[in-house]
Amino acid sequence: MLDALFNGISIGAVLLIAALGLAIVFGLMGVINMAHGELMMLGAYTTFVVQNVCKQLGGLWFEGYIFLALIFAFILTAAVGLVLERGVIRFLYGRPLETLLATWGVSLILQQFVRSVNWLLVIGIALFCLFFFGGLWLQRRFVRKSWVVTVLFLLSLGIAIASCKFLAQVYKSALTQPWFGAQNVDVTAPSWLRGGIPFGGFQLPFARLFIIGLTIVCVAGIYIFLQRTSWGLRIRAVTQNRSMSACLGIPTQKIDALTFALGSGLAGVAGCAISLLGSVGPNTGQNYIVDTFMVVVVGGVGNLLGTIIAALAIGTLNYLVGSGTLALLLTPIPPLADLFTFFATTSMAKVMVFALIIAFLQVKPAGIFPQKGRTVDA
Amino acid sequence: MTRRFNRRKFILYGTATLGTSFLLKACANNGTSTTAESPSAVSSTAASPVAAATSGDTIKVGILHSLSGTMAISEKSVVDAENLAIEEINNAGGVLGKKIEAVTEDGASNWDTFKEKATKLIDQDKVAVVFGCWTSASRKNVKPVFESKDHMLWYPVQYEGQECSQNIFYTGAAPNQQIEPSVDWLLKNKGKNFFLVGSDYVFPRTANTIIKAQLAASGGKVVGEDYLPLGNNEVTPIITKIKQALPNGGIIYNTLNGDSNVAFFKQLQGAGLGPDKYPTMSVSIAEEEVKAIGKEYLKGHYAAWNYFMSVDTPANKKFVEAFKKKYGPDRVTNDPMEAAYIMVYLWKQAVEKAKTTDIKQVRVAALGQTFDAPEGKVTMETNHHLSKVVRIGQIGDDGQFKIVYSSDKAVAPIPWNQFVKETKGYGCDWSNPSKGGKYKTT
Numbered sequence: 001m002l003d004a005l006f007n008g009i010s011i012g013a014v015l016l017i018a019a020l021g022l023a024i025v026f027g028l029m030g031v032i033n034m035a036h037g038e039l040m041m042l043g044a045y046t047t048f049v050v051q052n053v054c055k056q057l058g059g060l061w062f063e064g065y066i067f068l069a070l071i072f073a074f075i076l077t078a079a080v081g082l083v084l085e086r087g088v089i090r091f092l093y094g095r096p097l098e099t100l101l102a103t104w105g106v107s108l109i110l111q112q113f114v115r116s117v118n119w120l121l122v123i124g125i126a127l128f129c130l131f132f133f134g135g136l137w138l139q140r141r142f143v144r145k146s147w148v149v150t151v152l153f154l155l156s157l158g159i160a161i162a163s164c165k166f167l168a169q170v171y172k173s174a175l176t177q178p179w180f181g182a183q184n185v186d187v188t189a190p191s192w193l194r195g196g197i198p199f200g201g202f203q204l205p206f207a208r209l210f211i212i213g214l215t216i217v218c219v220a221g222i223y224i225f226l227q228r229t230s231w232g233l234r235i236r237a238v239t240q241n242r243s244m245s246a247c248l249g250i251p252t253q254k255i256d257a258l259t260f261a262l263g264s265g266l267a268g269v270a271g272c273a274i275s276l277l278g279s280v281g282p283n284t285g286q287n288y289i290v291d292t293f294m295v296v297v298v299g300g301v302g303n304l305l306g307t308i309i310a311a312l313a314i315g316t317l318n319y320l321v322g323s324g325t326l327a328l329l330l331t332p333i334p335p336l337a338d339l340f341t342f343f344a345t346t347s348m349a350k351v352m353v354f355a356l357i358i359a360f361l362q363v364k365p366a367g368i369f370p371q372k373g374r375t376v377d378a
Numbered sequence: 379m380t381r382r383f384n385r386r387k388f389i390l391y392g393t394a395t396l397g398t399s400f401l402l403k404a405c406a407n408n409g410t411s412t413t414a415e416s417p418s419a420v421s422s423t424a425a426s427p428v429a430a431a432t433s434g435d436t437i438k439v440g441i442l443h444s445l446s447g448t449m450a451i452s453e454k455s456v457v458d459a460e461n462l463a464i465e466e467i468n469n470a471g472g473v474l475g476k477k478i479e480a481v482t483e484d485g486a487s488n489w490d491t492f493k494e495k496a497t498k499l500i501d502q503d504k505v506a507v508v509f510g511c512w513t514s515a516s517r518k519n520v521k522p523v524f525e526s527k528d529h530m531l532w533y534p535v536q537y538e539g540q541e542c543s544q545n546i547f548y549t550g551a552a553p554n555q556q557i558e559p560s561v562d563w564l565l566k567n568k569g570k571n572f573f574l575v576g577s578d579y580v581f582p583r584t585a586n587t588i589i590k591a592q593l594a595a596s597g598g599k600v601v602g603e604d605y606l607p608l609g610n611n612e613v614t615p616i617i618t619k620i621k622q623a624l625p626n627g628g629i630i631y632n633t634l635n636g637d638s639n640v641a642f643f644k645q646l647q648g649a650g651l652g653p654d655k656y657p658t659m660s661v662s663i664a665e666e667e668v669k670a671i672g673k674e675y676l677k678g679h680y681a682a683w684n685y686f687m688s689v690d691t692p693a694n695k696k697f698v699e700a701f702k703k704k705y706g707p708d709r710v711t712n713d714p715m716e717a718a719y720i721m722v723y724l725w726k727q728a729v730e731k732a733k734t735t736d737i738k739q740v741r742v743a744a745l746g747q748t749f750d751a752p753e754g755k756v757t758m759e760t761n762h763h764l765s766k767v768v769r770i771g772q773i774g775d776d777g778q779f780k781i782v783y784s785s786d787k788a789v790a791p792i793p794w795n796q797f798v799k800e801t802k803g804y805g806c807d808w809s810n811p812s813k814g815g816k817y818k819t820t
Binding site for chain 1: 386389390393394397398446447448450451578604605606607609610611612614615616618619621622637638640641644645647648649650670671672674675
């Protein structure tokens with residue numbers, strides 16, 4: 001029974017750490033971020049890169065690379081999240097459908113980006129950004145004519161393409177070799193994360209324990225950040241009443257950007273964690289996006305505690321049904337036992353969990369902890 | 379926040395998006411078309427010559443595999459092997475005095491895409507033959523295309539059998555050349571309790587049906603089975619079930635395909651189920667996958683194939699050497715790659731015997747072709763399958779297989795399974811029009 005509890009919690013912890021960032025972005029800000037899974041994927045790829053670098057350094061570096069990877073994954077995905085918020089999402093606040101479509105588009109772009117990224121592409125994009133945004137900045141200071149933007153755009157585009165073509169001719173495969181390619185890559189856990197400690201009749205895998213620990217640290221960190229710091233206070237104020245907060249002098253735009261970056265950074269940490277369990281590919285994020293939304297919705301939008309409970313409940317339920325433990329427990333009641341035996345395969349367990357969630361949402365449409373008060377209508 | 383778009387802004391943003399897409403496309407295209415020299419670029423061999431091709435002095439062949447998605451991990455190397463064979467043939471003068479020109483299409487691990495691309499290869503590119511597919515799901519999906527257009531597919535992967543199409547040549551193992559001998563070997567050496575794990579699609583399910591029937595006939599026992607959706611990484615429930623069903627150890631028969639293997643073996647080790655008590659026999663894990671999953675997770679487990687990189691034949695030495703020379707010294711060869719390599723040669727021999735690329739005549743000429751393959755001598759039988767040697771290997775420290783069992787001679791293929799009730803007593807013989815794909819032998 002302890003075994004079942006541990007395994008249920010460990011599945012729940014994976015769900016929770018994946019959903020935590022979304023709980024902030026979707027729960028607190030109300031942004032339906034379909035690119036959340038792809039941010040996780042970026043985190044996982046960051047882990048892969050850090051691992052390869054540390055492998056070269058060898059020794060202690062390789063044993064401890066996972067901590068380095070966590071930090072880098074957080075910073076990188078937070079930065080991507082920041083760009084995403086500044087570049088796309090801030091224009092779409094209050095328009096959930098457009099946000100959904102736009103972030104879905106971003107998720108496709110990110111997937112394809114990872115597949116085909118090479119030095120050439122990066123150089124091209126960097127050149128374009130440099131010329132275009134640099135020019136834009138100059139234009140704003142000196143010229144102030146709108147046609148300049150078009151000229152500037154075409155010009156920087158031309159320069160970027162031309163230099164791309166030139167570099168491709170000169171350096172050939174050194175620059176055009178994709179970094180990752182469409183194939184999945186694999187992260188090898190450091191040796192101390194590979195085994196497990198024997199506990200009673202079964203073994204607790206270190207990788208799972210690590211993920212559970214990481215999840216606890218993240219949840220605690222988020223809690224302290226939101227409840228005990230002045231930025232956390234501002235975030236909560238803005239989510240509760242945006243216009244009143246603005247009136248009181250809180251920089252809402254900055255808060256939005258910060259919150260989104262925080263949620264994205266957590267996605268990166270989650271990506272780092274899941275790379276310990278399976279392989280990492282451009283589609284990794286898609287496997288998680290449905291589960292994470294499910295967790296947030298069941299938990300009640302805008303409530304971290306609900307997210308935690310929902311993640312653990314769904315994880316445990318999934319495990320109990322999928323592993324047949326429930327069927328075993330119910331052996332004294334034949335019809336019920338038969339029912340659960342039927343659902344006791346991985347694919348069917350998912351069906352049952354979804355069905356139960358649909359039933360649950362019929363009873364409590366706003367999740368475990370529905371939001372109360374005026375904010376609901378806002 | 380809603381802004382009104384005026385015409386100027388519309389034009390501005392319009393050009394912006396258009397331009398960006400051009401930029402991305404330009405860079406991405408550069409990416410693929412100039413990687414021709416790099417070893418891992420696969421599509422390049424197809425992409426560049428197509429434009430310049432004059433149909434007169436080349437023979438077009440189609441290559442149809444997943445170069446992206448969950449199956450790419452396995453299928454990409456098969457494409458490499460096919461390209462190697464094509465290059466070797468071209469360097470030796472080509473077929474019927476013409477060079478072979480490969481048209482590569484990406485099935486993207488999506489079975490419907492496979493169907494589309496197969497139709498495209500046949501109708502638009504007018505290829506003489508298609509080499510392709512890995513998963514049975516993709517093969518089953520393109521089969522009607524090849525049958526309705528009376529075209530020809532060569533399929534290089536071991537599979538579950540129960541199929542014998544006139545339009546497909548199977549150069550991988552039939553179940554009696556891989557699964558059945560491995561189950562026999564396990565029964566003899568490792569015990570009688572089996573747990574079956576597989577991906578949730580046609581190959582693992584059919585393979586497990588066969589294994590169950592075989593075990594029932596020979597005294598073994600299936601204590602449980604479970605299936606993971608392709609690409610799923612959450613294997614904890616399965617591992618618990620294995621522990622419950624086999625508390626004192628037993629055999630895990632693994633028909634997982636693609637990435638799930640990575641998660642499965644990583645977490646199997648984490649849960650403390652080692653190869654000493656829980657030996658795993660895999661039918662989809664070869665040298666390439668060992669490299670990808672990590673040999674530290676796989677050491678001591680078993681796999682059944684017809685070919686291992688460690689097979690000691692002169693033909694294999696030549697094959698491995700040529701492959702490493704073309705694609706880099708750290709690359710490995712495996713069974714499906716070898717099957718893909720020899721099927722290009724077998725097709726070439728058939729074309730040379732028929733003296734034409736006409737589908738019907740090549741089909742007849744292919745029967746009875748033999749080839750001195752890296753795995754040993756193979757023969758194309760009248761049921762469109764190859765006779766092959768069966769081998770079982772154990773994964774060692776270096777990621778190579780130590781061969782622990784090898785059949786004395788090539789085993790003749792039996793596509794219709796004789797353990798399963800529905801197909802018992804059926805055979806397949808395309809040399810005799812009155813018999814065809816499924817006839818009663820008794």
